Amino acid sequence: MSKNVSMITFGCKLNQAETQAMADKLNCIGYNITFDEKNGKNDIYVINTCTVTSEAERKIRQLIRRIKRKNNYVKVIAVGCYVHTDAEKLKDIGADLVLGNLEKKFIDKYINDSGVILNKSYWLKNQDKIITPEKSFDDRTRIFIPIEEGCLNACSYCRIIFSRGTSIRSLPINKVLKAISNYIDLGYKELVLTGINLNQFGFDNAETLTELLEKIEENFGEDDIRIRLTSMYPEYVDKKMVEIIFNSKIFEKHVHLSIQHFSNKILNLMGRKYDKNKIIEAIELFRERDKFFSITSDIIVGFPYEEDEDFQELLNSIKDMKILKVHGFRFSARPGTKASKMENQVLGNIKKDRIETLNLNSKNISEDYRKELIGKEVTILSEKIDDNYIYGYDEYYIHHKCDFKNINPVKNKFYRVKIQDISDEGVSSYVL
Template identity: 50%
Template sequence: MKRKVSFITFGCKMNQAESQAMAEKLSPHFDIVFEEKMGESDIYVLNTCAVTSEAERKVRQTIRRLKKLNENSKIIATGCYSISDPEELNKLGADVVLGNFEKKQIDRFLYEEGIYSDKHFWLHNEKYDILVPNEPYDNRTRVFLPIEEGCINSCTFCKIRFLRGLKIVSLPKEEVIKSIEKFIEKGYKEIVLTGTNLGYYGVDNSETLEELLNQIGKRFADKEIRIRITSLYPEIITDNLSAILNAYPIFERHVHLSIQHFSDKILETMNRKYNRKMIYTAIENLRKYDSKFSITCDLIVGFPGEDEKDLGIMFDSIEELKLLKVHSFRYSPREGTVAAKMKNQIPGNEKKSRLSQMNKIADLSRKNYLNGVIGSRVKVLTENRLKDVFFGYDEYYIPHNVQFHEKKIEKGQFFNTMISSLSKENKGVVSNVL
């Protein structure tokens, strides 16, 4: 009887893709499950996150819980938190601690004990492979395709570049195309391109993201698939890139922008490479070709020195731009970063209050955007059934409850629908199959 290994994943899409790739490495010799947290597995692989203190808290909580449920299970911690503070995780109960480099050879460390995470792996490894999975994470409908790793920015609040690498590694164009071909052959309909900082794709091999997307568009234009991009910075959304994303039907009419703030003062303090005007220009470029082009983004409240004027600028911008969704965060000081040592830190209760205000405005922005698409004909990729409706997303990344009546609907298929109304709590829309 095979031993059972459970993969529990925290944080980004890169982690999900890498967890799947690790699971595939171990699957010939182990019974693989995902997100099993009841102490029923022999080995737990926790792919950790360190982007916020809350993300780290969830990892610690999970380790304590698993040890309490099954003291005989082996816990392997890997990922960003494992590089950031390996000693703490080891002390909490992680039997093996691996970094982002070591996870690529997880099969070598299964029977080891102790700390192996390398904080400076990018300094002495000339070339290391990007972990590319062959299947979707946990048998889901969309498959994540990592095409870039590493970040060379120096944002004052972020330590992920030290944990993911200060050297850019890109998957060559030919390999990206081959991977997409392989996923299509297997019947997958949605492929998500992901990376640590996608804007730096090709810095290491004289390629560019624009060239890659244009080639993907030309090569697969006639295929019934959807290509989604996880996250981009506003400064790389040129008119040419916008034209490419709007030119080919396979590209989702949606981009997630890593914005963080709209106040020029705060953006400068964060050491971002763009300002509010550039954010607006990026969104105007995208919507010039399709007025319904949807935008989601990350925003932080409570950054050191943020005042009422900065908040006003952010709140006004959210409302004006009709954002589909805001991933909102309270500023979380990260040890070793410049921002953690800045003066004018905002008290925790005030950050909480500001977050609540922003969420209310973001909800209104979402409602305004969704009201503007009622009556639109769109194509929904179904994911799972919820009682008498199917749940899925359209090409604008709008969540749908699809009413299908007599028509047979199956998971993982595209259906033409018409949006009839907003769903409960304005989280998405209700649509009918045409």
């Protein structure tokens, strides 16, 4: 009898892509795949973990305990980044099998094992490879394509280098193109390129992200698809890259920039390789071509030495730059990082107040940005349809609740629409 496996993901888009790839492997050897923790028929839970914040780790531990309390006989497999920082803890609280970031890529070989299987420095022995999912198992219209792993930056607050490595591994351009072609054949309309630091793609094989974008346009520029870029770093954005994006009809008018802060003092303490002016320069390169070009970003508040004026500069800059959406985090002192040993740690209550202020301000900034779009014609990809509305995202990565008349809408199809108002998280529109 086939066993039911529930796949649960914490963390970044790269983790989401790797969860899909693991699901592929398990499905190929006879396992039924779900993504529902509450399904009482699950025999195995695979939890793809994150170690970016202590809060993420707390939620992972809480989930493992909750699953085991409900049914101690189900098998819990913890995989990924948290494993590299505290594998034994995960085993002690109930994980039956613990796999590192190399081992999870071969989960089909380890599925019947137990205990901890972990090569902590797997990236140094050339055993690693980028794995791409064959398909999405959760009925989405988009698919995430991992093209890069590893990071050379060693920021003072980050543990990702401990779990993803200090050497770059890239999916060669020819393999990226092959993957895109396969996904188009399978009917996917939105393809999202992801990695730990997308701009460091090709550092291991003399290829570049700009070269990849050129090849994607050359091969698929006339296809009925959309390409989205994530995990971009401001210091790598240049005019040539921007020109490729804007001279193409398939690249979205949106990027996710890893900004973290706008205060030069804090950016320097974080060990980031850019300053405030470089962030502004990168955003303005996009906005010169389209004033509505949307930016989403990760932001950390409460970093050591962050004072009121630094925080206010952050808020002012997010407003000035009209950031569409902020993924805000309270600074979390991660063991083994330089930032955890810094003096002038910000008190917990101050960090709490600042993240609440950031979230409120960001919500208002997003609303103001979306109000400026009222009356604009855009293109949405239909992801969900009910009796009254089409739901989906446009090329600016804005969610639509779209009214339709005199058509029979189809899922996974592009529709030209007009924005008529804003909603809580996006906009309302109607099909033209």
